[in-house]
Amino acid sequence: MSAEPEVDAIREQVARLHAELTRYGLVVWTAGNVSARVPGRELMVIKPSGVDYDDLTPDRMVVCDLDGRSVTGDLAPSSDCAAHAYVYRAMPEVGGVVHTHSTYASAWAARGEPIPCVLTAMADEFGGEIPIGPFALIGGDDIGKGIVSTLSRHRSPAVLMRNHGVFTIGRTARAAVKAAVMCEDVARTVHIARQLGEPVAIAPEDVDALYDRYQNVYGQPEAPQRRS
């Protein structure tokens, strides 16, 4: 651990949030990762590469600059570090990024098909369809560019990168984890709905009304962070 309390607090938060990925069944083996921006600093904290989920303690989290380079001599960062760093550079409002290969969402990604907005929960959280991003090879900035270019054109905090899996963003890392959990949930439900017929679309004005209510009214007024 460092002598920097604000960095250590983010290490603890990021370590703890990884347990949500296993709790909700979004990851297998060592796949998937969560990162968080260190507020006010040109730094992020991300999962180390290839470490078992049971061993993801705060001291094993990796502190990187926003070019994706480890700055504290920790373990090697996640192989998706460059993509996370690209998102933080391009989207200053983003405080957290999550990546999974969760099963149902990745099945939509494998078909290159966006998840249509056919559930009120989708309108609430995603404000419309969950879009497909381009095919991109790991390494370099291609994945990051694909995430940013796709999410810049949608209200959705989740993108299905074609033939790959899910990337989500949030104002906080917790919000990005929530988007990853909700993305898999609706991917599963809409997939099941498809087995029995064609799901019914929600009218665009109703999607707008649901999204506005959920983003601005829903939750505990005295504790707005619970919405995330």
Ligand SMILES: [Zn+2]
């Ligand atoms: Zn991946």
